[in-house]
Amino acid sequence: MMAVMVFVVSLEVVMRYVFASSLIFASELSRLLFVWVVFLGLALAAASGKEVAIRLLPDLLKAHFRSGLILALVTRSAGISLMLLLAVVNWEFVVANWHRPLNSMPGNAGLFHLPLTIGAVLTAFHLAVGAVEAMLSRAVESPAP
Numbered sequence: 001m002m003a004v005m006v007f008v009v010s011l012e013v014v015m016r017y018v019f020a021s022s023l024i025f026a027s028e029l030s031r032l033l034f035v036w037v038v039f040l041g042l043a044l045a046a047a048s049g050k051e052v053a054i055r056l057l058p059d060l061l062k063a064h065f066r067s068g069l070i071l072a073l074v075t076r077s078a079g080i081s082l083m084l085l086l087a088v089v090n091w092e093f094v095v096a097n098w099h100r101p102l103n104s105m106p107g108n109a110g111l112f113h114l115p116l117t118i119g120a121v122l123t124a125f126h127l128a129v130g131a132v133e134a135m136l137s138r139a140v141e142s143p144a145p
Contacts, residue, residue, distance in 0.1 A: 001040075005033040025104040032102075035112055039119030046126035069134060076131040083124035090116045 012026035090113055098110035 001033045001037050005030050005037070008033075028102060028104045032105075032107075032111060036115040039115040040122075041119075043119045043122030043126060046123045046130075049130060072134050073131055076127050076134075079127045080124045080131075083120040083127065087117045087120035087124070090120065 008023070008026050009030050012023050012030075015021050015023055015026075093113040094110045094117055096110075097113055098108050100109040101107070102109060102111070
């Protein structure tokens with residue numbers, strides 16, 4: 001998607017400044033691809049444990065929790081809840097805009113909202129997998145007597 005986006009934008013620049021013409025679909029296609037790359041990239045980052053995190057609250061709470069596992073589970077649960085709420089609410093936008101056509105390309109306006117729903121569900125899944133892995137690694141580190 002990134003390669004197509006770079007190609008279309010580069011082609012649009014050449015068309016505008018060399019041929020004094022424009023590709024009618026370039027702006028809409030590049031925005032659509034950008035939205036898909038961002039929200040699928042969010043899920044990919046969560047899968048590799050490199051998602052963007054605001055560490056202020058967990059860092060403040062570290063002293064109050066003896067186990068880092070509890071804090072990790074609380075923060076991951078909050079992230080999972082937020083992602084699932086985002087997916088459900090955004091799905092309403094997908095459905096509401098599915099019948100609206102795009103301006104310059106075949107397709108519908110719901111395609112702009114769909115990647116957020118997909119990305120949020122995939123991110124929630126990867127956060128849940130990370131929480132399970134944290135619990136399993138903790139169980140292996142300190143077996144019951």
